[in-house]
Amino acid sequence: MKKIQMVDLISQYDKIKPSVNKAIETVLNNATFINGPEVNEFKTSLQEYLNVKHVIPCANGTDALQISLMALGLQPGDEVITPSFTYIATTEVIALLNLKPIFVDVDKETFCLDSKKIEEAITPKTKAIVPVHLYGQAANMNEILEIAKKHNLFIVEDNAQAIGSDYKLNNGEMVKTGTLGDIGCTSFFPSKNLGCYGDGGALFTNNDELAKTIKQIANHGQSEKYYHDIVGCNSRLDSIQAAVLNIKLKKLDEYIDSRRIVANCYDKAFSNLNGVSTPFRSNDSKHVFHQYTLILEGIDRDELHKSLADYNVPSMIYYPVPAHRQKMFQKFNSKELDLPVTDWLTKRVISLPIHTEMEAEQLTHICSSFIKALDKT
Ligand SMILES: *Cc1c(COP(=O)(O)O)cnc(C)c1O
Numbered sequence: 001m002k003k004i005q006m007v008d009l010i011s012q013y014d015k016i017k018p019s020v021n022k023a024i025e026t027v028l029n030n031a032t033f034i035n036g037p038e039v040n041e042f043k044t045s046l047q048e049y050l051n052v053k054h055v056i057p058c059a060n061g062t063d064a065l066q067i068s069l070m071a072l073g074l075q076p077g078d079e080v081i082t083p084s085f086t087y088i089a090t091t092e093v094i095a096l097l098n099l100k101p102i103f104v105d106v107d108k109e110t111f112c113l114d115s116k117k118i119e120e121a122i123t124p125k126t127k128a129i130v131p132v133h134l135y136g137q138a139a140n141m142n143e144i145l146e147i148a149k150k151h152n153l154f155i156v157e158d159n160a161q162a163i164g165s166d167y168k169l170n171n172g173e174m175v176k177t178g179t180l181g182d183i184g185c186t187s188f189f190p191s192k193n194l195g196c197y198g199d200g201g202a203l204f205t206n207n208d209e210l211a212k213t214i215k216q217i218a219n220h221g222q223s224e225k226y227y228h229d230i231v232g233c234n235s236r237l238d239s240i241q242a243a244v245l246n247i248k249l250k251k252l253d254e255y256i257d258s259r260r261i262v263a264n265c266y267d268k269a270f271s272n273l274n275g276v277s278t279p280f281r282s283n284d285s286k287h288v289f290h291q292y293t294l295i296l297e298g299i300d301r302d303e304l305h306k307s308l309a310d311y312n313v314p315s316m317i318y319y320p321v322p323a324h325r326q327k328m329f330q331k332f333n334s335k336e337l338d339l340p341v342t343d344w345l346t347k348r349v350i351s352l353p354i355h356t357e358m359e360a361e362q363l364t365h366i367c368s369s370f371i372k373a374l375d376k377t
Pocket of ligand 1 (some may be wrong): 199
């Protein structure tokens with residue numbers, strides 16, 4: 001049996017090798033490393049795939065989040081509502097821009113912002129909400145959209161883990177996550193559901209004005225060549241990365257299906273185990289399973305992790321320390337915040353291998369090993 005990994009990018013590459021190598025070679029032969037035709041092609045294809053008016057590629061997902069907040073024209077001290085139960089990038093850019101992260105607890109089922117707890121966190125300084133579609137399932141966007149409208153707040157979706165996911169609006173319309181708020185952000189980090197072979201990211205918006213500002217910020221605040229009107233940054237998607245993404249975007253739906261097959265198989269195997277909760281599936285959001293994350297109750301997680309490793313089954317904790325308990329946020333007295341669900345989940349979640357290249361034999365081995373490992377703890 002092939003070695004089991006959290007993500008198997010080598011086997012995935014093996015299947016698309018000739019087309020990827022050819023596409024990269026084209027960039028090399030033409031030396032169009034920056035802003036080559038591949039970048040524009042990718043931008044257009046992603047716009048079509050997401051059914052969104054503007055896609056602005058950039059250098060990575062963290063930049064996408066930072067540029068979003070810059071584009072909204074927020075002032076130092078303005079408050080931005082965000083979960084603490086997320087990858088650090090979401091919250092870090094808020095502090096970097098001298099904005100104040102206001103951590104709101106998450107929902108135990110979706111792992112995403114608890115929309116019931118947002119309104120009590122809103123103050124006259126609140127300007128934006130940054131929901132994260134964690135592990136590949138959307139936050140409760142129907143409610144978040146209503147709250148934002150009522151309080152006149154911007155929404156920046158952190159869609160780094162949920163690209164390709166469909167969301168059902170209250171009016172029945174299906175839309176892609178990342179296109180629901182004012183701006184959507186994503187990352188093409190290699191292990192993401194749509195990953196390139198280095199760093200990459202993008203912003204999405206249906207707002208023409210915001211699109212213009214975002215493009216300008218990502219390009220040194222430039223309005224015309226060598227004329228810089230606002231302070232920006234340099235954030236570009238390389239042509240080589242775009243060339244890879246053009247090939248992988250065409251396979252994204254197929255890749256998502258493969259992840260769902262793995263998730264369904266785990267669900268079946270683990271649904272009746274004592275102390276183990278399989279991921280909740282919302283009716284409104286189609287889970288794209290960037291991660292397959294279980295909640296363990298009354299089970300020694302470290303022991304289980306070690307025991308799984310003895311069967312050559314890797315497992316991971318996403319994430320071992322929530323943002324509000326990170327040293328970088330101490331100045332906001334964030335450690336004293338009461339985020340009971342975030343703290344509860346942080347101690348109990350465990351993620352199993354999930355990717356596009358899982359073989360039946362590997363899946364069977366993981367399921368049976370998990371049950372044996374559980375028996376030992
Ligand atoms: C990966 C990720 C990011 C950051 O993306 P980079 O491309 O690594 O900068 C931000 N938010 C979430 C939720 C992520 O998973």
